[in-house]
Amino acid sequence: MANRGSFMKEIVIMGAGAIGRGFLPWMLNLNKYELIFVDTNRKLVSLFNQQKQYRTYRVKSGKLEEKIVAVKKAYCSPDFSIAKLNNVAAVFMNVGPRNCRQAAQCLQGITCPIILCENDPETVNIVQKSLNYKRAYFAIPDVITSNTASPDNLAKDLLAVHTEDGTLFIDQAADGFEGSISFCSKEELDKQWAAKLYLHNTTHCIAAYLGSLVGVKYLHESMEFPEIRKIVTGAMSEMLTALKLRWEIPHSFLDWYADKEIQRFSNKLLYDPISRVAREPLRKLELEGRLIGAAQICLSLGFIPYNILTGIVSAMLFEDPKDSDNHLAFMRETLSPQILSSYILGLRKGEVLDLVMKEQFPKLTLKLESLIHNLRKEKK
Amino acid sequence: MTIRWIPESKLALKAVSAGAEILDREFKEIPFKKKESSGDIVTGLDIAIEEKIRAILKESKYPVVGEELKNSGAGFTGKGGVWVVDPIDGTSNFVSSLPFYAVSVGFMHNAKFSAGAVIIPAQKELFFTMGNQRSFMNNKPLKAGAAELERSLIVASFSSRSCGSKTRIKEYAVFGKFNDMSRGCLRLGSAAINICYVAAGRLQCAYGIGNKIWDVAGALAVAIRAGCKTYIEFTKESNTVNYAVGVTGVVEKIARILKQEKLANLKPTI
Numbered sequence: 001m002a003n004r005g006s007f008m009k010e011i012v013i014m015g016a017g018a019i020g021r022g023f024l025p026w027m028l029n030l031n032k033y034e035l036i037f038v039d040t041n042r043k044l045v046s047l048f049n050q051q052k053q054y055r056t057y058r059v060k061s062g063k064l065e066e067k068i069v070a071v072k073k074a075y076c077s078p079d080f081s082i083a084k085l086n087n088v089a090a091v092f093m094n095v096g097p098r099n100c101r102q103a104a105q106c107l108q109g110i111t112c113p114i115i116l117c118e119n120d121p122e123t124v125n126i127v128q129k130s131l132n133y134k135r136a137y138f139a140i141p142d143v144i145t146s147n148t149a150s151p152d153n154l155a156k157d158l159l160a161v162h163t164e165d166g167t168l169f170i171d172q173a174a175d176g177f178e179g180s181i182s183f184c185s186k187e188e189l190d191k192q193w194a195a196k197l198y199l200h201n202t203t204h205c206i207a208a209y210l211g212s213l214v215g216v217k218y219l220h221e222s223m224e225f226p227e228i229r230k231i232v233t234g235a236m237s238e239m240l241t242a243l244k245l246r247w248e249i250p251h252s253f254l255d256w257y258a259d260k261e262i263q264r265f266s267n268k269l270l271y272d273p274i275s276r277v278a279r280e281p282l283r284k285l286e287l288e289g290r291l292i293g294a295a296q297i298c299l300s301l302g303f304i305p306y307n308i309l310t311g312i313v314s315a316m317l318f319e320d321p322k323d324s325d326n327h328l329a330f331m332r333e334t335l336s337p338q339i340l341s342s343y344i345l346g347l348r349k350g351e352v353l354d355l356v357m358k359e360q361f362p363k364l365t366l367k368l369e370s371l372i373h374n375l376r377k378e379k380k
Numbered sequence: 381m382t383i384r385w386i387p388e389s390k391l392a393l394k395a396v397s398a399g400a401e402i403l404d405r406e407f408k409e410i411p412f413k414k415k416e417s418s419g420d421i422v423t424g425l426d427i428a429i430e431e432k433i434r435a436i437l438k439e440s441k442y443p444v445v446g447e448e449l450k451n452s453g454a455g456f457t458g459k460g461g462v463w464v465v466d467p468i469d470g471t472s473n474f475v476s477s478l479p480f481y482a483v484s485v486g487f488m489h490n491a492k493f494s495a496g497a498v499i500i501p502a503q504k505e506l507f508f509t510m511g512n513q514r515s516f517m518n519n520k521p522l523k524a525g526a527a528e529l530e531r532s533l534i535v536a537s538f539s540s541r542s543c544g545s546k547t548r549i550k551e552y553a554v555f556g557k558f559n560d561m562s563r564g565c566l567r568l569g570s571a572a573i574n575i576c577y578v579a580a581g582r583l584q585c586a587y588g589i590g591n592k593i594w595d596v597a598g599a600l601a602v603a604i605r606a607g608c609k610t611y612i613e614f615t616k617e618s619n620t621v622n623y624a625v626g627v628t629g630v631v632e633k634i635a636r637i638l639k640q641e642k643l644a645n646l647k648p649t650i
Binding site: 282325327328330331333334335336338339342343344346349 | 386389390393394397398400401404499504505506510514516518519521
């Protein structure tokens, strides 16, 4: 491997979580590239350097495929600088949208493309401005990847993760490295992003918040409750209606995408933790994001998306003391719905969603609390 | 660090948001009158808000010191806890429809700024502590950085006329000095907002001479939890405080100059 390595280029993966560790190695041509990982988690970095390899499992046709991924080196982010490497083909960034600006600091002097798999197109501007460097490109990993694995596979390898057989869409301007990647036009990327943001992200996090309230660990367990499944598929229908009315995207593509997502959420082989999908609820409640933004689109088209509103309420009720947004519970317990709506969610007093939430929030909270109470009893 | 002052943080947050709701509801033509022996003004809303806040703070066992209503005689420099309330900080701005006015509630314990909340209704901004560990602006955590004085914006809050003309002439001279040493020295007309803007990283240092404790108590708690450095002097005059609060690299210089100019004898808080 060492001899072969000397002729190979390197790919730097910043953020060795679900997408970085689990999904990207399936997409890249590992006969051409050696992988360097950068992460803030020292324990993880140390494990990479000790093991020099790890396992990622891909769910394909209902079965798990195993891939052993060689790790050239791993760095803790404060110790890494791209300037010290001179053979890098690309940098993939998957560190979370809030961390991009900070993470980009170690890329000063970069000369290769930066691919942002960050679930937020704005991160491209953030990184470009922060480095004064144009070659940062948006990518959409159309996949669900867990940041953990089944107990059996974890027993074999602490770094193991499970992923689906997904697709990686990258802005075609970044073309120039090899793998099973769909380099695509801006129009195609926009279409994929609309579907990802509103069909996948919106409903995926609603399933997670509802599951979290019931107290289950994995997403597929949440989808096993018919009542939760009904709310999630209801939210999916609402978004499907909105996208069909608002954008000129082929309806057949949207219908196919929506069906595929519902099936994905129920995939028992993924072991997708709810804590991962539900994390940072305040980011998910941002004005133009997957919950509030989705509800705004439906309202602007003239219908009240009751299932998405239930999702918003479930996100507001989310509690995880370890989550970086754990102050949401503190604010919710203290502030009136009006102050919460205008100061925390950023809604303008009197706008449609503000009025709808004012009317619906207490009703939906009661309904949800009663549903959760019954489901918890059922779970026991 | 043991987590403390969560119930007090919650109460402060609840109290200022109730104040903001009154302001939102009642904000019309505001009749006001001059306070006795000062240039300050008071509106009917100041009193209504302070009454509401005091009613909320009854949930707590600690006494309340407020700007507008009769106080229990509780001090804030001694042992124990005390609530410090300013129903509208920046009343002159408020009556002139300038958007720099705030409702402020602070909680002091053993003369330390332990918890607090400040709401700026016209900006839809809410600053608050969450116990003794963190502070936030709306839903974003606050974290102070560092800066150089030459590249900083400073903000001042002058003493009231009761401090005498000598002090005020000196204050104006120092204000000009700071203005020349930095990117500029501002005066926004609300000490609570000055300090909150420092905590938010918009300004790098806020200072005040002879400010009333209710103007600053809530905001200082927020700034301290955001990691700002604070220099304080409790003065002999009743309910009055001198302070400088800001980021590393700036606030030390401001505090030193205020001391050199004999305007304040500031000491760093721990």
